[in-house]
Amino acid sequence: MVVQVDRRSWDAEQLAAWRLLGAAQQRCSAALAAQHRRIEQLEAELLRTRAALVARTTALAWAQRQGVAAIDKDDPLALDESLQAADLVICQTGCLSHGEYWRVRDHCRRTGKTCVMVEQPEALRIVRLQRESVA
DSSP states (O other): OOOOOOHHHHHHHHHHHHHHHHHHHHHHHHHHHHHHHHHHHHHHHHHHHHHHHHHHHHHHHHHHHTTOOOOOTTOHHHHHHHHHHOSEEEEETTSSOHHHHHHHHHHHHHHTOEEEEESSHHHHHHHHHHHHHHO
8 A cells, every 4th residue: 555645744744853853952962061061060069179178188287296186076086086196185165066075075084184175266376376385
């Protein structure tokens, strides 16, 4: 059986197919552009995270070099290691959680280490200046 196809309807169907293909290509191009922008955002975020890590590592190394115990609040093991290595424990009130506060106080009482709680960060600067002048 042979089907007769009207040339106009065939052209109209072909035109509709080309339009659908063009729309699909535009959606793909838009999706690729969005992915490219997202990749650029993630790369920028990674760079900022690496910079923060370098700054944190440097601050921890500097604190250890100065003889100040740097406490990593996210890691309970690091807190215990820092407390054991410290000669003097200085904490800014409001920077420790309730549980960490009691762990620090208990450690200082058990080991006989001096534990100083300060309300303002400027007080820490005075302690460091006095320590530096003694050394």
